[in-house]
Amino acid sequence: MKVVGDVDEAVADGDLAEPAKAQALLREASRNVETVETQARMLIGRYLDDDEKVAGLRARIRQELMAEMLDIVNAYVDPATYQSIRRRLIALS
Numbered sequence: 001m002k003v004v005g006d007v008d009e010a011v012a013d014g015d016l017a018e019p020a021k022a023q024a025l026l027r028e029a030s031r032n033v034e035t036v037e038t039q040a041r042m043l044i045g046r047y048l049d050d051d052e053k054v055a056g057l058r059a060r061i062r063q064e065l066m067a068e069m070l071d072i073v074n075a076y077v078d079p080a081t082y083q084s085i086r087r088r089l090i091a092l093s
Helices: 002-012 019-074 079-092
Strands: none
């Protein structure tokens, strides 16, 4: 919002008698816009990196849970049923 205020101020203060002042204000406002854009890109990049990390963590947790579940199921079902369950779980992931 500060950047929008800077642009509005530069336009409102853009008196024809002082074009150099108006140009300086517009230059400063444009630099502020570029700064905000750069910061936004960095933050977006950081969150995308976090999403990738979380996705990797979820995949590892899913694999560990499947392995533990298959170990438990293995004790209660025959080998053919175990293989069928295992194939289906692998296909889902």
